[in-house]
Amino acid sequence: MAVAATYPGTPSSEIGTVLERLSEKSGMYFEYSTNEKVALEVGAAAAASGLRSFVFMKHVGLNVASDPFVSLGYVGVRGGMVVLSADDPSMHSSQNEQDSRYYARLANIPMLEPSTPQECKEMLMAGYDLSERLGCPVLLRTSTRVNHARGIVDIGDFERIDREGKFEKDPMRFVPVPSVARAARSRQLERMKKAKELSEVSPFNREEGDGSVGVIASGVAYTYAKEFLEDVRILKLGFTFPLPDERMKRFIASFDRVVVLEELTPLLEERALQLSKGTQCEAQIIGKISGNLPEAYEYSPDTLNALKGLVKVRKGHIPVKCEPIPLPNRPPVLCAGCPHRATFYAVNKALAGQEAIFSSDIGCYTLGINPPLSTADFLLCMGSSVGAAGGFTEATKQKVIAFIGDSTLFHAGIPGIINAVFNDHRYVLVVLDNRTTAMTGHQPHPGTGRSSGRTTEPLDIVSLIKGCGVKHVEKVDPYDLKATIDVMKKALEMDAFSVVVSSRVCPLAVARKGRVVSESKAFAIDQRKCVKCKTCLTKFTCPALAFDGKNVEIVPEICIGCGCCAQVCPKKAIEVPQ
Amino acid sequence: MRYSVVIVGVGGQGVMLASRVIGECAMNEGYEVVASEVHGMAQRGGSVTAMVRFGEGVLSPLVPRAGAGLIVGFEPLETYRALSFANKNTLVVTDVERIVPMAVIDGNEKYPDVNCLLEGMTRVGLRVVALDATEMAEKAGTRLAVNSVLIGAASSMPNFPLGHEGLRSTLMASVPERFRKENESAFNLGRKAASKAMR
Numbered sequence: 071m072a073v074a075a076t077y078p079g080t081p082s083s084e085i086g087t088v089l090e091r092l093s094e095k096s097g098m099y100f101e102y103s104t105n106e107k108v109a110l111e112v113g114a115a116a117a118a119s120g121l122r123s124f125v126f127m128k129h130v131g132l133n134v135a136s137d138p139f140v141s142l143g144y145v146g147v148r149g150g151m152v153v154l155s156a157d158d159p160s161m162h163s164s165q166n167e168q169d170s171r172y173y174a175r176l177a178n179i180p181m182l183e184p185s186t187p188q189e190c191k192e193m194l195m196a197g198y199d200l201s202e203r204l205g206c207p208v209l210l211r212t213s214t215r216v217n218h219a220r221g222i223v224d225i226g227d228f229e230r231i232d233r234e235g236k237f238e239k240d241p242m243r244f245v246p247v248p249s250v251a252r253a254a255r256s257r258q259l260e261r262m263k264k265a266k267e268l269s270e271v272s273p274f275n276r277e278e279g280d281g282s283v284g285v286i287a288s289g290v291a292y293t294y295a296k297e298f299l300e301d302v303r304i305l306k307l308g309f310t311f312p313l314p315d316e317r318m319k320r321f322i323a324s325f326d327r328v329v330v331l332e333e334l335t336p337l338l339e340e341r342a343l344q345l346s347k348g349t350q351c352e353a354q355i356i357g358k359i360s361g362n363l364p365e366a367y368e369y370s371p372d373t374l375n376a377l378k379g380l381v382k383v384r385k386g387h388i389p390v391k392c393e394p395i396p397l398p399n400r401p402p403v404l405c406a407g408c409p410h411r412a413t414f415y416a417v418n419k420a421l422a423g424q425e426a427i428f429s430s431d432i433g434c435y436t437l438g439i440n441p442p443l444s445t446a447d448f449l450l451c452m453g454s455s456v457g458a459a460g461g462f463t464e465a466t467k468q469k470v471i472a473f474i475g476d477s478t479l480f481h482a483g484i485p486g487i488i489n490a491v492f493n494d495h496r497y498v499l500v501v502l503d504n505r506t507t508a509m510t511g512h513q514p515h516p517g518t519g520r521s522s523g524r525t526t527e528p529l530d531i532v533s534l535i536k537g538c539g540v541k542h543v544e545k546v547d548p549y550d551l552k553a554t555i556d557v558m559k560k561a562l563e564m565d566a567f568s569v570v571v572s573s574r575v576c577p578l579a580v581a582r583k584g585r586v587v588s589e590s591k592a593f594a595i596d597q598r599k600c601v602k603c604k605t606c607l608t609k610f611t612c613p614a615l616a617f618d619g620k621n622v623e624i625v626p627e628i629c630i631g632c633g634c635c636a637q638v639c640p641k642k643a644i645e646v647p648q
Numbered sequence: 649m650r651y652s653v654v655i656v657g658v659g660g661q662g663v664m665l666a667s668r669v670i671g672e673c674a675m676n677e678g679y680e681v682v683a684s685e686v687h688g689m690a691q692r693g694g695s696v697t698a699m700v701r702f703g704e705g706v707l708s709p710l711v712p713r714a715g716a717g718l719i720v721g722f723e724p725l726e727t728y729r730a731l732s733f734a735n736k737n738t739l740v741v742t743d744v745e746r747i748v749p750m751a752v753i754d755g756n757e758k759y760p761d762v763n764c765l766l767e768g769m770t771r772v773g774l775r776v777v778a779l780d781a782t783e784m785a786e787k788a789g790t791r792l793a794v795n796s797v798l799i800g801a802a803s804s805m806p807n808f809p810l811g812h813e814g815l816r817s818t819l820m821a822s823v824p825e826r827f828r829k830e831n832e833s834a835f836n837l838g839r840k841a842a843s844k845a846m847r
Contacts, residue, residue, distance in 0.1 A: 162686045186682070186707065219709040220668070220683040222675055293682075293707040371712035387735035389714035390772040395764065397729055398757035400749040402659060402694030437692065440750070607753055613693055617753055627791055 073116035079128030082156035106131035117147035119235030143177035150198035159368035274308030284325035407630035409574035420558035433475035453482025460495035542568035599643035650703035657722025662795035667698035684709035745782035789830030800838030
């Protein structure tokens with residue numbers, strides 16, 4: 071591939087980390103785009119210019135990119151184009167577990183679904199051939215247990231990439247005004263007919279093993295079937311849109327019982343049911359619709375236990391019966407010295423018990439949901455904090471405070487800001503500017519002054535917001551709690567839309583560069599001054615603070631010396647030891 | 649032969665690195681390998697689980713219930729949480745040093761007594777090597793070498809299919825050069841302590 075673009079999102083982020091490293095050596099152009107829609111448009115233009123392009127994102131990112139994605143299914147491509155969606159069944163790090171396979175059908179774009187790391191590589195290569203053969207992009211649909219799986223992959227040889235394309239003008243193809251789009255629509259359906267023929271003979275749709283029960287499996291669910299089911303013949307489906315109907319029909323007709331293993335929506339199962347109708351011995355189709363398997367959450371080898379009595383499941387070990395001891399949960403927390411914690415603390419202080427709706431967004435700062443900070447009340451998706459805050463302002467008389475991170479602001483926050491100005495929504499927006507895309511692994515964004523492997527002109531957030539027409543914009547350093555509280559108070563008193571940019575670099579990002587966060591060393595608690603009120607521990611909750619049952623201590627290996635807890639302590643008992 | 653290792657701990661402790669070392673070592677020894685991890689929040693102090701499976705025909709990236717040959721726990725509470733992967737032959741290596749979750753600090757939940765947790769494991773017949781890996785890592789020169797202590801300990805567990813020399817060299821290749829000495833000595837301390845405990 072010659073051009074690649076993405077916006078980071080788990081479980082797809084590591085692809086960018088690798089491409090960032092490879093792009094320099096290989097001659098590939100790789101960029102972190104401001105959001106997935108832009109990334110897809112970059113890739114589409116490269117493919118229209120005859121180059122191979124690759125665009126990848128998490129499943130909800132494909133929602134953001136869905137607008138160009140669907141139309142790209144009409145105009146198509148010249149160079150091969152593969153769009154990877156990383157689904158997240160069980161929502162390990164997502165707000166929903168939507169099934170991206172619907173997008174293939176919605177956009178009439180062929181889809182491949184790998185089951186293993188090796189297959190990811192093979193299907194990516196095959197995806198390009200398919201894309202070029204059909205003249206449309208191909209969706210490579212993965213899921214967490216494929217993306218975050220490691221396995222031995224035969225990589226093959228690298229070739230130096232020539233990335234000079236040439237765009238040959240053809241507005242009657244690439245500008246879908248209604249008359250062009252109508253013609254494209256029938257071409258699209260012709261293309262899908264051809265795609266179906268290819269799916270019927272694709273080596274990614276193959277039968278394996280021998281047994282008395284038929285199993286149709288796709289994605290990572292195939293690995294569970296292959297390893298833990300016995301006496302079965304498996305139809306492994308990897309080219310899953312369009313489905314190989316004839317092949318499936320023949321397969322189903324040769325069994326009395328067919329088990330369908332796929333995560334999330336029963337798409338294969340629905341098709342299997344349709345196809346079995348009218349066959350000679352309508353096979354019993356076992357899956358989700360039959361009530362045997364769950365539709366929610368990811369599968370595991372243990373999911374197969376629900377099939378006992380219907381198919382032979384390999385005998386597992388007997389679990390030890392441990393005494394059930396109540397175990398405290400360990401949800402993720404904001405790191406030691408996280409500037410978001412300081413901002414949230416200051417916001418709560420400024421509110422002084424007054425109630426407010428906290429409209430939150432996607433990033434580490436969503437962890438503000440946990441008490442005692444409790445600064446997340448409403449969240450939908452990237453950028454939703456800003457638009458929703460406007461809605462709350464108009465729908466209620468409650469105070470509204472919105473939080474958005476810097477990367478998220480660039481991604482999808484700007485239209486909401488313009489909307490607040492345009493429609494005179496009066497609330498406070500706090501930009502949690504930690505100078506990086508922290509949650510997904512510290513990828514750059516337009517404010518950082520770097521993109522993949524090169525320096526760029528950093529966008530100044532305050533000027534950007536002022537440029538959107540916002541009159542009241544203040545910038546604070548959240549490590550200065552008093553100043554932050556004062557600025558927040560002022561903003562809250564204002565009967566206007568106001569934006570507070572709370573700016574302080576993420577300590578993890580600094581640590582990654584091997585620099586210390588603060589010149590000062592770790593703080594410590596002077597036990598003579600400490601009155602054991604535990605304010606620091608219970609109100610500020612920094613993980614560097616520990617309680618041994620008697621004293622509160624600061625763990626020097628964890629403390630980064632931000633000094634915020636020292637400002638929180640009512641007795642001034644926290645300081646840098648002399 | 650198919651062998652599964654479940655590695656658990658708290659985000660930031662080095663669970664991912666340990667899983668990578670064991671996986672790569674297995675690959676170098678010619679096994680088929682598949683490993684799985686969830687790390688969207690790995691650096692944010694939450695519970696973290698990684699799984700490594702190797703041997704003929706391994707395909708599933710997830711270990712089935714009771715399917716672990718070895719559980720490596722970086723923190724006693726997390727080790728206990730992982731016992732659904734244990735059968736009567738499963739070996740357990742765990743650090744005894746607690747990392748107290750926020751809910752416990754707040755006073756909303758209670759951290760169970762570590763000895764209770766360990767006794768709970770041995771009572772059901774599990775063979776457990778409980779080490780103060782954090783202290784041993786400090787002795788080796790840095791608290792950050794806990795994963796080397798635990799990998800060292802794993803290397804001396806009975807019937808563990810991977811050779812200790814291979815593990816050692818894979819580990820050394822994956823830590824930054826300036827910390828190699830500390831990690832090497834942490835590996836040796838863990839190995840020695842576990843083989844003593846297993847005797």
